[in-house]
Amino acid sequence: MSGVSDQSSYDFKKQLQENCHALVPGYGTSYGYVPSLAAGIVFCSLFGVSMILHMIQLVWKRQWWCIVFVLGCITELIGWGGRTWSAECPYNGNAFLMQISTLIIAPTFFTAGIYVLLGRFIHLLGPETSILSPKLYLWIFVTCDVVSLVVQAVGGGMASIEVNKINGNTAPGTHTMVAGIVFQLFSISIFVFFAADFVRRTLRMRVLQNMKGSIIPLLAAMVFSVICIYIRSIYRTIELSQGWTGYLITHEIYFVVLDGVMMVLAVGVFNIFHPGWLLPKNTPKPFHEPIYSPGATEMQ
Template identity: 30%
Template sequence: MSDNGVPEYVLWPYSPSVAAGVIAVLVFIAITSVHTWRLVKNRTWFCVPFVIGGLFETIGYAARAAAHNDTKSLPPYVIQSVLILVAPILFAASVYMILGRLILRTDSASHSIIRATWVTKVFVTGDILCFFIQSGGAGILVKAKDADGFKNGENVVLGGLILQILIFTFFVVVASIWHRRLDAQPTAAASELPWKKYTMFLYAASILITVRNLCRVIEYAMGKEGYLLSHEWPLYFYDFLPMVLTMVVCVAWYDPNIKPRRKTDIEIGMHR
């Protein structure tokens, strides 16, 4: 309560845990280091968003730990709010790109309901839109001076999360149709790499990111006074854990054999 009797708007409804934040930082440093090493070693540059997302998560959780002793300081709150919120969008970008590369690498463009050279473009464009919407919503949240301002930010973030879920749903439909058709009519190129294994990893990452987004939708729908936003432990259960598992699952994608074999594979824009 402020001096004039008006309820004071607070950034944190709790004091962020130093221990939880440090553990999260160490975990993301470790897994991001593995991704970086695999990225450079195999030159699978389309996975760069994974590394950037891992850095976002690392910095975001470090900011949470730093806020423990000063919950009124705005910078740590802003950093963790924005980076932890948008990092999964970067993970999603690489998930989208892997499907386009698998389609081209297996010479199975005829099995896709979207032109192979447009698969990455369509979904990454949607991903960029979600990124700007959620970033904008996070910006409104951190600048909020009262409950109404926070509610406006929540609504924008909700819109971005729901859009991302819809895009992901369509993506899974496209991937599953391609998967079923290629399984029924395999191409000669498909026998050259374990495309089914990579597709299973793709589904796993998609499910993990979607579950996280659904939980985030529930979180913001409940509002700042709701249980999920007023307690810290749920964040580690439905955001930290799924994103760590996503990064672990996707380490397998740094396979140089996924890269295109021909200069005509313009979607990837890379030569051997």
């Protein structure tokens, strides 16, 4: 009888996942709650506005690498669209997979933009301001992001397969996802270290005042965006490490504030302080000339 009951329950859950049903007492959702419709609409609107502005700024200023911000907004928009769908159909499996896959990927586009932007700063201010070359930032950290996403995708696929089984074991898939996001947090932490060192060097060498157009607002925007992404990464690492029934993942307010709000701020700040407006066209000195020399300072 137990086997029949399990099969019946499984069939009913399968039906819920394949269709649109309101919340059924006694049957929890994949989220652990019903996503907020208001939050879904608000974030779809915010990312939609940011996307449109970035598209206009992209064409206007012809900083084509900034398309990564557009792609990130589109991905966030799809993800929050999935959560909005889930607000009306909380059991729908497609809506759940739609949001979880895209909202994990989206920040990667924003970090890619920051890697490029830091490279532009290094080109402008001189190689002495950075431990790594601009190209190395892009290749190393984008590669790390891709590896992390692949691992998370594999883990997510493993977990989703087990969820659809009777008494399926989601632990291996969850652990794989956690490994991927921990690796991502580690790589972002390394980048934060290098970025902080870049800021330290530029301040110590006093090179910013050599620029005709100040890049301080854009530099501050980059630092702010990195902090937002880093906060989000820490949150997602802790969230997934607690498992699918953990406290953080089953309370939407944390996701809204520590993922949604952080990502809106991370990309929205570049609508206000856009690289196309604030990146100077000149360099303070040719790249082969040292910007700062203690000996030269003493002679003066």
